[in-house]
Amino acid sequence: MTLDIRPFDEAEIDEYHELRLALYRHDFPELPTPTREATVSTLSRHGDRLLWTARRDQRVVGKVSVLLLDDNEHLAVVDVAVLPELRRQGIGTALLDFVLPHVRDRGCTVVEGGYVKLDGPGGSWTRNRGFREVQSTILQILELGEVDRARWAVDTPEGYELVRWRGHVPDELVASYAEARRAIADAPWGESAEHPPDWTVERVRRIEVERREQGIDLRTVAAVDTHGTVVGLTEAEARPKDPTRLMQGDTVVLKAHRGHGLGVAMKAELLRWFTAEHGALEQAWTRTAAANTYMADVNHRLGFATVGRYGAVAGPIGTIGSEFRPIVGSDGGNPDCYAG
Incomplete structure (x- = not known):
């Protein structure tokens, strides 16, 4: 079934919010679910932020975002998320593979992601695509x-x-x-x-x-x-x-x-x-x-x-993605939380 990946459109905000709600409820039940206003707030996050959504049968089924940080031109912070009921079908891997040429064209050499539960499906998914844990954080x-x-x-x-x-x-x-x-x-x-x-x-x-x-x-x-x-x-x-x-x-x-x-x-x-x-x-x-x-x-x-408690994972571009790792595990998402 065809996966349509396109730049985020503000007309999708309600569907995008529903995606985030599903991710929080399934992957992060310990966290309060975000309000629609909080979802809108994430779209004005600091830094140079790129966002794409994935559609199947005209429905938003996943997303991938890239945050490019000041004074870190080598680094792309990437977040891949897929609706829980549609995981293990390669959607998350397709989103990761889609975004890698974009961050490479920006001059980035390392991809990093945060808020991964390393002992869960998200940990399996990232490890099997070439990522490794680089830091452990707690949310309070x-x-x-x-x-x-x-x-x-x-x-x-x-x-x-x-x-x-x-x-x-x-x-x-x-x-x-x-x-x-x-x-x-x-x-x-x-x-x-x-x-x-x-x-x-x-x-x-x-x-x-x-x-x-x-x-x-x-x-x-x-x-x-x-x-x-x-x-x-x-x-x-x-x-x-x-x-x-x-x-x-x-x-x-x-x-x-x-x-x-x-x-x-x-x-x-x-x-x-x-x-x-x-x-x-x-x-x-x-x-x-x-x-x-x-x-x-x-x-x-x-x-x-x-x-x-969550893990940050990272990998050099050229050693991550489906070309280098088998497609196993689950396509997990990350909560949109501000670091501080």
């Missing part, structure tokens, strides 16, 4: 309507001041803020081919403009030392098309200032600030490397619960 969710907010009553460590801003880093802090952002390179990256970006003042200002244009409420809490230098930061964003979910971004503390409780103090302040002004928020989501037990413990202290 905070239920804002159930948490004891006394957990967030955290004092600021002595010798530091918490400074917060919305959308625009103060000019007097932007240089040290950009410098502090580079410390994300110290986080556990496993064997992922993704390189942390080169944070500059110009990059900071460009991203601020992008978020404003998308209507995203991006907020940051920073720890500033007695010299007026940013030595730690945490950020999160609320998206207009996903009003019930707060997405945690990076949290960083410079090595010389760790061990004082700055991480928990900054995150607690950020949660108090957002929830005081966004009454529709129901959850906060964050993704953390499984090896980063310190940050996972900080999140638990604030009320987050670990809801799942």
Whole structure:
């Protein structure tokens, strides 16, 4: 039966949302199913994003997306998904084979995918197409309507001041803020081919403009030392098309200032600030490397619960796809979750 793979059309949004609902219910029952607004929000994800849908008999039966990241021209983040009842028919493999020439033409040399349950069908499918595990991550969710907010009553460590801003880093802090952002390179990256970006003042200002244009409420809490230098930061964003979910971004503390409780103090302040002004928020989501037990413990202290463990898989172009591996297993999908 013919498979018609074509670029995503906004007229398909309802069918695309139904596909995502089916994937969540079958593959990720531990996660809340996305709203239609949340699905729309994923379509405006940061970075250069390409998306195709697969149709059979005029029905959307699968999709493949590619995310191309700044400062990672060698890397394509690919997500293949197929309706659960139509798996083991080669649809997912056809989608992967379809997209490989596109990412190769973009100059990418490595394909990576995240949120794979390695002990399930998705793990079998990726292994049999030449991928291997490169990192393990955990997803943590905070239920804002159930948490004891006394957990967030955290004092600021002595010798530091918490400074917060919305959308625009103060000019007097932007240089040290950009410098502090580079410390994300110290986080556990496993064997992922993704390189942390080169944070500059110009990059900071460009991203601020992008978020404003998308209507995203991006907020940051920073720890500033007695010299007026940013030595730690945490950020999160609320998206207009996903009003019930707060997405945690990076949290960083410079090595010389760790061990004082700055991480928990900054995150607690950020949660108090957002929830005081966004009454529709129901959850906060964050993704953390499984090896980063310190940050996972900080999140638990604030009320987050670990809801799942997932693997990131990768393979060089030329060693993945049906040409190099037998077609066995199942065509699994990945949840569209923001990393943070």
